Amino acid sequence: MDLAFTEKDIAFRDEVRAFIDEAFDKEMREHSRRSRHGYLPKDDHVRWQKRLYDKGWMVPNWPEEHGGPGWDPTQRFIYETEMAAAGAPHVIPFGPRMVAPVIMKFGSEEQKKQFLPAILKSEIIFCQGYSEPGSGSDLASLQMRAEDKGDHYLCNGSKIWTSVAQYADWIFCLVRTSKEAKRQDGISFLLIDMKTPGIQVEPIITVDLPEKGFQEVNQVFFTDVKVPKENRIGEEGKGWTYAKYLLEFERGNPYAGGLKRGLRKIKAIAAAERADGSGALIEDETFRRRISQLEIQIEALEMTELRILSKLAGGQNMGPESSQMKLRGSELQQAVTELMLDAVGLQANPFPPMHFGSNEEPIGPDYADGVAARYANMRKTSIYAGSNEVQHNILAKLVLGL
Ligand SMILES: Cc1cc2nc3c(=O)[nH]c(=O)nc-3n(C[C@H](O)[C@H](O)[C@H](O)COP(=O)(O)OP(=O)(O)OC[C@H]3O[C@@H](n4cnc5c(N)ncnc54)[C@H](O)[C@@H]3O)c2cc1C
Incomplete structure (x- = not known):
C-alpha cells in the first residue's frame, strides 16, 4: 500500500487549489460564511455548480461518456479533500451523486437523455x-x-x-x-x-x-x-435493489479535509480566547490535550481514508468501508463542533440563528458567530444517511461476520 502522492497528483492538487482561489470568489465566501453550515440559497448553489460545469469538474464520479472528468480515485480524493479544506460550497448531491448513477445503471435510454445532461448543467435539482x-x-x-x-x-x-x-x-x-x-x-x-x-x-x-x-x-x-x-x-x-445501489454513493465521502479546517478554526479561537487563569486558552494544558486527542483521531481517519483510496486505486470496490467512513466521520464532525463550542465559551450564549441576507452584526466576536448554530446542526450527522447504530449493525454483520 503506497500512501504517498506522486508528482502528478501534487500538480493536480495545485490546479484544484488555483481553481478554488479564483472561482470561490469574495461574494460566495461571504455567503458561505454567513450560511454557517454550507446551505446556501438555491441561486448560489446553482452559480457554483455552473462554475464547476464550465471547468468540467461538476461530476467527478461520472464516467467520461456522460460528462465526467475521467479522474482516477486519487484525483477524486484530492479534489474532495481540497474542496472541503477550503470550505467551498457543496454540490447539492441528490441529482449528480445519488440518482444519476442509478439512472446510468438501471434507467431507460429516454431517462438517460432527459435527466443526465440536465443534472450535469444544474438545470434541474x-x-x-x-x-x-x-x-x-x-x-x-x-x-x-x-x-x-x-x-x-x-x-x-x-x-x-x-x-x-x-x-x-x-x-x-x-x-x-x-x-x-x-x-x-x-x-x-x-x-x-x-x-x-x-x-x-x-x-x-x-x-x-x-x-x-x-x-x-x-x-x-x-x-x-x-x-x-x-x-x-x-x-x-425492484426499487429496493436500486435504492440500495444508491446508498453506496450517499456514504463513503472523505471527511478529513473538512475536519482539519474545523481544527484550524478551533486553534485560532483558542488563541484569541482566555482560559480561566489569565493566559490564552491555547496555552491551557487541559484544552491543549483535548485538541491533541482530536488531532490524532482526525489523522487516524485520514489514514483510513487513504487506505480505502489505495484499495479503490487498485480497482476494488469500497464495500462496507463506506459505513466505517460515515460512522467515524460523523462522530468527529460532532466532536469538532463540540470543542469549538467549548472554545468560544460564553460567547456561544447569544444564539443568532441563520437569517440569510441579514446585515445584523454578530453579537460578540466574529469567530463566535454561528458556532452554537453549527453545533446544533451537526447533531444530524449521526442520524441522516443511516444512523450510527445502523452503521454499527452493517459493520458487525459484513466486516466482523457477527
Ligand atoms: C438533517 C437531515 C436531513 C435528512 N434528509 C433526508 C432526505 O433528504 N431524504 C430522506 O429520505 N431522508 C432524509 N433524512 C432522514 C434520515 O435518513 C432518517 O432520519 C434516518 O434514516 C433515521 O430514521 P428515523 O428518523 O425514522 O429514526 P428511527 O429509524 O426511528 O431511529 C430512531 C433511533 O433508533 C435507532 N435504531 C433504529 N433502528 C435500529 C436498529 N435496527 N438497531 C439499533 N438502533 C436502531 C436509531 O439509530 C435512532 O437512534 C434526513 C435526516 C436528517 C436529520
Whole structure:
C-alpha cells in the first residue's frame, strides 16, 4: 500500500487549489460564511455548480461518456479533500451523486437523455424521497402507495426530512406498488416532477434555521399525484435493489479535509480566547490535550481514508468501508463542533440563528458567530444517511461476520 502522492497528483492538487482561489470568489465566501453550515440559497448553489460545469469538474464520479472528468480515485480524493479544506460550497448531491448513477445503471435510454445532461448543467435539482414518518432506519416498511392506473401510477402518502424539497424540481421516491409481496419486493423507484398537482411541501423548522424558505428539511405530502409509468426506474417491484445501489454513493465521502479546517478554526479561537487563569486558552494544558486527542483521531481517519483510496486505486470496490467512513466521520464532525463550542465559551450564549441576507452584526466576536448554530446542526450527522447504530449493525454483520 503506497500512501504517498506522486508528482502528478501534487500538480493536480495545485490546479484544484488555483481553481478554488479564483472561482470561490469574495461574494460566495461571504455567503458561505454567513450560511454557517454550507446551505446556501438555491441561486448560489446553482452559480457554483455552473462554475464547476464550465471547468468540467461538476461530476467527478461520472464516467467520461456522460460528462465526467475521467479522474482516477486519487484525483477524486484530492479534489474532495481540497474542496472541503477550503470550505467551498457543496454540490447539492441528490441529482449528480445519488440518482444519476442509478439512472446510468438501471434507467431507460429516454431517462438517460432527459435527466443526465440536465443534472450535469444544474438545470434541474433533485431531492430524495426515501424516509417517511415511521420509516427511517427500517426503510422497507415504507407506506407511500402507488396504485397502478394503466398508463400512470396514482400516488398517495408522505415523505419526511426531505432536504431542499422547497426548491427542488424533481424528487426520486421509493413507493409501495404491492402489499402482497415480501416487503422489499413491493417497492418501486419513481422520478416525480415537483410541479405535479397534488404535491405540497411543508417546512420543518429547526433551531438553527428558523426562517421559512431557508429551512434545511421538509415534509412532502402527495395527494392523488399522477406519475406517468415512463418515470419508473427499471422494473416494478425492484426499487429496493436500486435504492440500495444508491446508498453506496450517499456514504463513503472523505471527511478529513473538512475536519482539519474545523481544527484550524478551533486553534485560532483558542488563541484569541482566555482560559480561566489569565493566559490564552491555547496555552491551557487541559484544552491543549483535548485538541491533541482530536488531532490524532482526525489523522487516524485520514489514514483510513487513504487506505480505502489505495484499495479503490487498485480497482476494488469500497464495500462496507463506506459505513466505517460515515460512522467515524460523523462522530468527529460532532466532536469538532463540540470543542469549538467549548472554545468560544460564553460567547456561544447569544444564539443568532441563520437569517440569510441579514446585515445584523454578530453579537460578540466574529469567530463566535454561528458556532452554537453549527453545533446544533451537526447533531444530524449521526442520524441522516443511516444512523450510527445502523452503521454499527452493517459493520458487525459484513466486516466482523457477527
Ligand atoms: C438533517 C437531515 C436531513 C435528512 N434528509 C433526508 C432526505 O433528504 N431524504 C430522506 O429520505 N431522508 C432524509 N433524512 C432522514 C434520515 O435518513 C432518517 O432520519 C434516518 O434514516 C433515521 O430514521 P428515523 O428518523 O425514522 O429514526 P428511527 O429509524 O426511528 O431511529 C430512531 C433511533 O433508533 C435507532 N435504531 C433504529 N433502528 C435500529 C436498529 N435496527 N438497531 C439499533 N438502533 C436502531 C436509531 O439509530 C435512532 O437512534 C434526513 C435526516 C436528517 C436529520
